[in-house]
Amino acid sequence: MSELRLVRLIEPDGSASGDDRYALPAPGELLEHYRALVRGRRFNEQASALVRQGRLAVYPSSHGQEACQVAAAAVLRDGDWLFPTYRDSVAAVERGVDPVEVMLLLSGDWHCGYDPMRHHVAPQATPLATQLPHAVGVAHAARLKGEDTVVLALCGDGATSEGDFHEALNFAAVFRAPVVFLVQNNKYAISVPLARQSVASSLAAKGEGYGMPSALVDGNDVAALTAVLGEAVRRAAGGDGPTLMEADTYRMDAHTNADDASRYRDDAEVTEWARRDPLVRLRAHLRAAGVLDDEEERAIAESAEQTAAYLRTGLSADSEPDPAELFAHVYAGPAPHLAAQAELLAAELTAEVHS
Amino acid sequence: MTATKLTMAQALNTALRDAMTADESVVVFGEDVGPLGGVFRVTDGLTETFGEQRCFDTPLAESGIAGLAIGMAMNGFRPVIEMQFDAFAYPAFEQITSHLAKMANRTRGRVRLPVVVRVPYAGGIGGVEHHCDSSEAYYAHTPGLTVVAPATNADAYGLLRAAIEHPDPVIFLEPKRHYFTREEVDTATPVPPIGQAVVRREGRDATLVAYGPSVPVALAAAELAATEGRDLGVVDLRSIVPFDEETVLAQVRRTGRAVVVAEAQGFASVASEIAARIGERCFHHLEAPVRRVTGFDIPYPPPKLERHHLPSPDRILDAVDALQWDET
The missing domain is CATH 1.10.287 (Helix Hairpins)
Known part of the structure; x- marks a missing residue:
């Protein structure tokens, strides 16, 4: 098979890529995504700060991967399900879960601080890939009930080595289950680089082996992510089965605050990825398009600051379960x-x- | 007419049929459970009767089967899944211990998983390796799981119905050497609930505690003992978790002597836990230390040697003989 061609709609400098397969979302929609990206980035920064202050035991940050987080939440409709991992707190928050409740797991209070049934957000999974078969089960159940519910299941590049990744994708394909698998390929499983996980031409290419369509997307381009994920969600809802998506992205922070990334990667690599930052890119694009001015930026920053303050306040109270x-x-x-x-x-x- | 002679496999099949008829959310899936009816025919005819949406074959992957069941339970179904053989359930172990068992607790009771994991279980059938494990201790050691092991065909029916209606995940251990033994089953007469042990035989001199495939062995031992003038009682646990401590302790206090019988290897076993509990709670009633008759601490033996491994009535009676009778 031929190698998959990366989908990118906005270049790192903010200019439109002119992809021949997908249309660039409207500026108004992209502005909404930008708000969410800024909110997500601020959430990541605040949660990391709370670790330093001893309020959280640990925080696996999605800094650098906010476009995946925002897109995953944005493409789902009411009633759809999200299956997040421990690094997908921002996606859970964007699906409407209370930010403080999301962080209770890491504050030592209780394992899952929110009601998964209320927002259709499954508990954040820490054993890799184990949530993927559950996602298939929820989707298969929906199909048996004649509902058009779609399930979006998140995992990372390391998780693709797990047996449950294989079993989930195979089950989903055989049952034609309405699941979208989004692999955030952030290049590292704690310290182990992608080359030690797989020598496939891409992780998305694995879809061929399961008989399901797949796509390779620029994981720092929220426009491309929402376009391709949105299409996959529509296909799943329409009864056309699962899709595997690989988002090409990068984990800017260490695995968690307890990790030392300098032991296994060069600063130069991090600097190179900073150039492709999802916020910088969309900001440049929206600025050039004339839909984002200083006043709007201030409002967006202020709104993100409110989320951060809410998180700080919620986690600063000493609670004894x-x-x-x-x-x-x-x-x-x-x-x-x-x-x-x-x-x-x-x-x-x-x-x-x-x- | 509800009372009829059924094999244990037929009793289980009837339970599945009745549960699927009573509740549309009950679905059955696993390996070869569809048109074949399962390798032991427990799911015989279910696909034909209820359609392939209600009873279906899955790809051959036990972790995927357990994971699928978890997801379907999260979305309104009551899955009954089959692990083809005890030792073939091990690939599902992570899903069972990390998710099935823990989901209710980690979500503070917001997500309960009414899943039944049926496991053709234990030996005595001359099976090749990996087909005869007694794996109950792994499950019993895992908080959040209910572990049931029927010994009679009436219980196979009644306990499976109860397991399917249970709000929490149930590991349902089916003693495969009894799949094809025939007994009277009256499906209209309810059996005692999960968590309640039953005294299968009253006895004055000593109490045999057993579950699943070891119950008939214990009863045979008691029959033999009776011919020798010793009156042994037999308690059938029926469920390992919850453990009916009250019934067991009451019997042991009455007799002052106890032997725990189980086919599983004895080290760090369910039998050990029961013996320890009896020792802790009945010490002043005991005339002798509690003894255990279990399988040896070896991997399950090849068919030509399994009879040496399995607890036999003779081995049980030898243990009874060692309960310090001369000193009283």
Whole structure:
């Protein structure tokens, strides 16, 4: 097969690429995406700062990948599902989940701080690729019920090496499930570069092996991402099955704040990718198109600042989760052995109070 | 007419049929469960009766099957999945332990997964390697899972119906050596709920505690003991998690002696946990330390040697003999 041709609609300098396959979204739509990008970037910066302040245990930032985050949320319709990983907090927030609730996982409060059923955003998965078969299950269920729900499943380049990636894509293709798989190829799985994960011509090319259409997209171009993802969502909703998409992007920060990226990559590489930053590119484009002026930029920055402040305030309060809740959700019904253990802990806590 | 002679496979098949008839959200899938009806014929005719949307073959990938079930349960279905053999379920282990078992807890009860994982289980059928594992300890050790092991055909029917209606994931261990034994099953008479053990035989002298394929072995041992003048009771756990401590402890307190019988290897096993609990909670009622009769701590043996590995009535009676009778 021939190598897939990268889809890019806006060049790193902001000029239109003139792609012959996809039309550039309207300026008004792109301005909305720009707002979300700025909000996402600010969210990433704020969350990283909260780690330094000891408010979060760790934060896997999507700095540099905000276009993927924003596009993934933007192309879904009401009722559609998003299956995020631990690096996809911004996408979850853009789908409407409360930012503080998204971060509860990393603040040590509870494993999943939001209600997945309310926004149709699955819990952020930390074991790689394991959420992908779930996404296929939700999609297959929707199809059996005759609903046109679409599921967008996120993973990274490292996850494509996992067995569950293979099983999920194969199941989705065989069942013609309405799933869009978006692989954010950010070039590193913690420290291990892409070349150690795969020698395929591209990760998108793997779609051929499953018999599903695939696309390789500039992952720092929100216009290209929304155009191609939007098409895949429409195809899935129309009963034409799954799509594999690879977004060519870059993890600008280390894996998490606990990681030291200088041990495995050069600054020059990071500098080169900074030139292709998703915000810089869209800003230049919108400026040139005359739809983004200083006043608008100030308003956008202010709005992003409000999100950051909300996150800061929400996570600055010292909260002590209720220890009794440790036993509350393990089983729906009464569990005699847990009741005895809950009593033991309660007695210990009472003794602590009185000592 | 509801009472009839059924094999365990037929009892399970009837349970699936009745559950699928009663509740449209019940779906059955796995490997070869469609037109073939499963390698043990437990899903025989379900695709024909209910259509391939309700009972279908999947690609051959156990992790994918378990993951698909999780997603379908998140979107309104009650999947009943088949792992073709006990040891073939291991590729699904991550999905089962990291997601199926934990989803309700990590989402604070907001996402419950009513999934039944059916596992043809344990040995005694002369199976080649990887077809005879007793894997219950892995599941029983995993919080969030309910682990059920029927020993009778009536329980195979009743407990499977209960498992499908259960709000949490259930690992349903089917003793495959009993798939083709025939027993009276009355589907209209409810069996005790999941979590309740049953005294299969009252006995004054000692209590045998067993579950799944070991229950008939324990009953055979008790029959033999009776001919020798010793009166042994048999408790059938029926579910390993939840463990019906009350029934077990009450029996052991009455008899003062206990032997736990299980086919699985004994080290760090369910049998060990039961023995420890009896020791902790009945110490002053015990006339002798609790003994365990289990499989050896070896990989499951080849067919020509499995009879040496499996707990036998004789081995159980030897353990009963060692319960310090002379000292009382």
